[in-house]
Every structure is written in structure tokens, then in C-alpha cells.
Amino acid sequence: MELWPLQVSLESPRDSDTPLSTSHRSSSVNGTREPDGVTFFIIQGLSSLGDRQMIPFVILLLGYVIILGGNSMIIFVTLTDPKLHSPMYFFLANFSFVDMLFTTTTIPKMLAGFLSDVSVISVPGCFLQLHFFIQLGVTSRAILTVMAYDRYVAICHPLHYTSIMTRRVQLLLIAGAWGFSTLYPLPVRIIVALMYAALSPFLNPVIYSLRNKELQESMRRTLMRFRPATVSAMKVVNIAS
Known part of the structure; x- marks a missing residue:
């Protein structure tokens, strides 16, 4: 699926003969125009199916x-x-609820998109969808971890299972899963x-500079020029002492 920034106005059918303006965008809600800037992405991956779009639409x-x-x-x-x-x-019901939300973020x-000729998504909508997609995906994995811990306690500590896995502990585990996915x-x-701020500048000299043979030879020549001066300075210090 390819995303392309949409910087043209979305004209109505009666204006289809008029060239599309690249300097403004017509709002699909109230018809107002906004300044320049990328406000939509065009999703082109679905339109490439042509007349066969109804087949994946029905399956999905x-x-x-x-x-x-x-x-x-x-x-x-x-x-x-x-x-x-x-x-x-209880954990299974929460896992099912998260699965419903997770699929609802994308499907x-x-x-x-299968029902429209040009599928678009706004920039805030795209990032919001990505945020919930990642968060709910992490939440489902966290709840699976909680379910695994529940089975561990039930198998390895069957006599203490009821006293360990109380209602309060269950709610704390679910809250922890949601909190972890939020943070x-x-x-x-x-x-x-x-x-990006520290590691990349640290590795750039190693990757792009120190592996360059010409630069290595230049650094050796520079060090050799400084070496006699350093030796002379040490001799002067020894004589003075």
C-alpha cells in the first residue's frame, strides 16, 4: 500500500472540467479553502485492483x-x-475486547477504500490510526503475558491460586497491561x-570517515608531523629539570 501526499483540491463533479489547483485544498465538509501544506495522503494500493475490488471487500x-x-x-x-x-x-474477555478494537482501527x-475510486486519509487521522494500532497491538501482547502468568500460577501453585489471583490482582494486572501499552x-x-542524537554522530566518523583509506593516510601523516615536535618538547623539559 502506497501513501502519497495530496496537495490538490478535491473538486465536485460539476467542476471536473476545471483544472485542479495545487495551491489550495477545498474542504470536503464546508467547502472552505486552507493554506498550502500536506493535509491528506492518497492510498493507491487499493485502487490498483480495478474491477476486482469487490472480491477482497467481501472476504474482508x-x-x-x-x-x-x-x-x-x-x-x-x-x-x-x-x-x-x-x-x-476474565483475562480472555479483556483479550477479546482488545482484539475487536485492534481490528477496528484498520479494517x-x-x-x-474498496468502495471509493480515490481513498484518502488526513495526516492527523493517519498518525492517530498508527498510534492506536501500535498501542492496541502492545496491549494484546501484554494481556497474553498476563494470561501466561495466570496459567503459571494455576499449574505451579494450585493450592495458593485462589489466594494469589484475587479480583484486586486481576484488575491490577489488566490495568498494568493497559498502562504499559500507553507508556x-x-x-x-x-x-x-x-x-539519533548521540549514537548516529558517534558512528558517522567510524562508518564514513575512518574507513576511508585516503583519510587514514592523511591522519597518519598529520600524526607523524606532530611526533617530532612532541619528542623535542620532552627533551627540553628533561634538560630543564
Whole structure:
């Protein structure tokens, strides 16, 4: 899927004979014009299918309906059946809820793209979708980790399982999974910024300069010129002492 910045105005059909302006963009909501700047991305990957777009549209729509229906059924059953009021099914219901949100961040936009000739997404919408895609993906992995810990306690400490995995502990584990996924993008951005600010300048001389043979020879010649002066200075110091 390719993203291209859209810097042209989206004209109505009655204006289709008029050349598209590259200096302003017509708002699809109220018809106002905004200053220059990239405000949309054109998604071209879906339009390349041509008349065959309905085939993946139907397949993806059926898959999305199955995902929503299956996970909704799991949540409903675990909440209404008293026999399933255990930590394992509590975590499973939360995992199903996150799965529904995770797929909803991308699939509806893809379905809409199959039904339109030109699929566009705004710059804030693109970054917002990416944020929730990463956050919910990390949340699902964190809940899987919590479920693995729950099974570990149930298998390795069966006699203390009930006293360990209390309702309060369950809520704390789920809150920790959501909190970790919320804070995860921030540390990643900090680490990337530090690597870009410190590691890249540190490695650039090694990669681009010190591996250059001409530069190495020049550095050797420079050091050789300084060596006699250093030896002479040391002799003068020894004589003076």
C-alpha cells in the first residue's frame, strides 16, 4: 500500500472540467479553502485492483463480521455465565475486547477504500490510526503475558491460586497491561531520539570517515608531523629539570 501526499483540491463533479489547483485544498465538509501544506495522503494500493475490488471487500467484510461476532460472543458468555467467572475467562474477555478494537482501527478504513475510486486519509487521522494500532497491538501482547502468568500460577501453585489471583490482582494486572501499552510509545520515541542524537554522530566518523583509506593516510601523516615536535618538547623539559 502506497501513501502519497495530496496537495490538490478535491473538486465536485460539476467542476471536473476545471483544472485542479495545487495551491489550495477545498474542504470536503464546508467547502472552505486552507493554506498550502500536506493535509491528506492518497492510498493507491487499493485502487490498483480495478474491477476486482469487490472480491477482497467481501472476504474482508466477512472476516471482520466473524471477528466482531466471535469476540462479542466470548465477552457476553464470560459475563453472563457464573461458571466462567474465573481469572482465566476474565483475562480472555479483556483479550477479546482488545482484539475487536485492534481490528477496528484498520479494517473499516480498508473497506471504505474498496468502495471509493480515490481513498484518502488526513495526516492527523493517519498518525492517530498508527498510534492506536501500535498501542492496541502492545496491549494484546501484554494481556497474553498476563494470561501466561495466570496459567503459571494455576499449574505451579494450585493450592495458593485462589489466594494469589484475587479480583484486586486481576484488575491490577489488566490495568498494568493497559498502562504499559500507553507508556510504551513514549519510551520508544525517547530511545529513538537519543540514538539519533548521540549514537548516529558517534558512528558517522567510524562508518564514513575512518574507513576511508585516503583519510587514514592523511591522519597518519598529520600524526607523524606532530611526533617530532612532541619528542623535542620532552627533551627540553628533561634538560630543564
